Amino acid sequence: MFLGNFRLETPLSYPADLFSTLAVRGGAAPDPATGAVLAPIYQSTTYHQEAVGVHKGFTYSRAANPTVSALEAALGALEDTPPAVCFATGMAAIATLFLAILKAGDHVVVSDVVYGGTVRLFQQVFDAFQVTASFVDTSDSATVAQAIQSNTRLVFIETPANPTLKLTDIAAIANIAHDAGVKLAVDNTFLTPVLQRPLDLGADITLLSTTKYIEGHNSTVGGSIATRDEALLERLRLVRKTLGCIQSPQEAWLTLRGLKTLPLRLQQHCSSAQTVATWLEQHPKVARVHYPGLASFPQLPLAKKQQALHGGIIAFELKGGADAGIRLMNTVRLCILAENLGAAETLITHPVSMTHADVPKEIRERTGISDGLVRLSVGLESPADIIADLDNALSQIELTKEQQETEACLAK
Ligand code: PLP
Numbered sequence: 001m002f003l004g005n006f007r008l009e010t011p012l013s014y015p016a017d018l019f020s021t022l023a024v025r026g027g028a029a030p031d032p033a034t035g036a037v038l039a040p041i042y043q044s045t046t047y048h049q050e051a052v053g054v055h056k057g058f059t060y061s062r063a064a065n066p067t068v069s070a071l072e073a074a075l076g077a078l079e080d081t082p083p084a085v086c087f088a089t090g091m092a093a094i095a096t097l098f099l100a101i102l103k104a105g106d107h108v109v110v111s112d113v114v115y116g117g118t119v120r121l122f123q124q125v126f127d128a129f130q131v132t133a134s135f136v137d138t139s140d141s142a143t144v145a146q147a148i149q150s151n152t153r154l155v156f157i158e159t160p161a162n163p164t165l166k167l168t169d170i171a172a173i174a175n176i177a178h179d180a181g182v183k184l185a186v187d188n189t190f191l192t193p194v195l196q197r198p199l200d201l202g203a204d205i206t207l208l209s210t211t212k213y214i215e216g217h218n219s220t221v222g223g224s225i226a227t228r229d230e231a232l233l234e235r236l237r238l239v240r241k242t243l244g245c246i247q248s249p250q251e252a253w254l255t256l257r258g259l260k261t262l263p264l265r266l267q268q269h270c271s272s273a274q275t276v277a278t279w280l281e282q283h284p285k286v287a288r289v290h291y292p293g294l295a296s297f298p299q300l301p302l303a304k305k306q307q308a309l310h311g312g313i314i315a316f317e318l319k320g321g322a323d324a325g326i327r328l329m330n331t332v333r334l335c336i337l338a339e340n341l342g343a344a345e346t347l348i349t350h351p352v353s354m355t356h357a358d359v360p361k362e363i364r365e366r367t368g369i370s371d372g373l374v375r376l377s378v379g380l381e382s383p384a385d386i387i388a389d390l391d392n393a394l395s396q397i398e399l400t401k402e403q404q405e406t407e408a409c410l411a412k
Pocket of ligand 1: 089090091092115117158162187189190208209210211221222223340355
């Protein structure tokens with residue numbers, strides 16, 4: 001593990017130390033010019049070249065920037081890979097990955113439950129370039145094997161998936177993809193490399209929206225890709241430079257700062273989410289709670305196998321369906337109705353009208369993204385206060401007589 005100018009004496013005991021030392025120090029060394037402990041913000045478009053073709057590795061900030069490189073080294077240290085490649089947003093990372101790997105006529109197998117922007121990318125952008133995608137249930141390995149075609153170049157999975165938290169067995173899908181000569185990429189935004197290690201489970205590429213837990217303070221947007229494939233890293237940097245979608249130095253610096261407390265924050269997010277999910281599950285107005293840390297979670301053995309802890313996101317449905325869910329989201333006061341997740345503030349989201357509005361209705365219905373689904377990103381406030389807010393909002397929801405009768409029938 002490279003830690004700037006020193007190395008760890010003892011091997012990491014994952015998950016017990018939750019990568020704390022790497023998060024704080026990985027890839028970092030004091031600035032050689034000034035001794036500054038933190039990487040400075042290099043707010044410079046261009047760089048002096050001592051002679052034609054002679055420079056210090058930086059020429060123009062669309063290609064590379066020293067503050068962005070510091071973030072890339074830190075994320076690479078955490079992922080146990082060469083420096084990552086950082087982007088302006090998570091979507092820029094996803095789009096660049098596809099553009100780096102695919103050509104016209106190629107095909108991708110994608111999890112049927114993924115962030116809505118990934119669906120929009122295929123259905124409203126790449127469709128014009130003869131790149132096709134099959135959205136399949138990647139929690140079922142046989143379905144993935146069947147979906148791979150002779151022109152499939154990539155399997156792209158999200159686990160836990162946004163917003164229903166459905167899991168995909170990374171090791172099983174890596175085997176299936178590799179048997180077919182296809183690469184596997186994992187969107188690890190919900191858990192980060194601190195809680196789930198896709199590359200160690202056999203994936204070729206791991207991708208993060210750093211907007212979420214990595215930066216963690218609702219202050220930036222950003223994305224990153226890590227891989228041990230040097231040729232792919234070079235190709236990603238070339239496509240990024242050509243498209244012009246590199247992370248900015250200010251955002252990279254804020255993300256570096258957030259990264260230092262990632263393991264600490266995640267421990268609290270996970271413990272509070274477990275508390276809130278357990279409370280929600282016993283509430284008489286709650287029909288169903290999806291959280292991989294609950295005994296009722298249908299894929300509990302897989303959650304225990306590939307996740308160190310289960311993250312800070314809960315999805316749930318209320319008795320009374322969509323009307324009740326929307327009423328709850330409009331009534332909460334501490335929880336903030338907003339798009340985003342993984343931040344210090346507890347955020348409540350209505351996937352159907354917000355993050356997944358562009359996902360076609362038939363896909364949403366097939367995959368459990370119901371009109372009444374509520375996504376809760378449990379923040380760092382006291383869990384007691386989050387529960388009190390939800391309790392207050394739930395107490396204001398009156399089920400109509402008809403809804404009560406429906407619920408009574410369903411309960412039979
Ligand atoms: N991947 C996942 C799982 C997400 O939830 C999101 C955004 O919500 C993205 C990717 C896209 O990231 P960004 O919003 O940084 O572009």
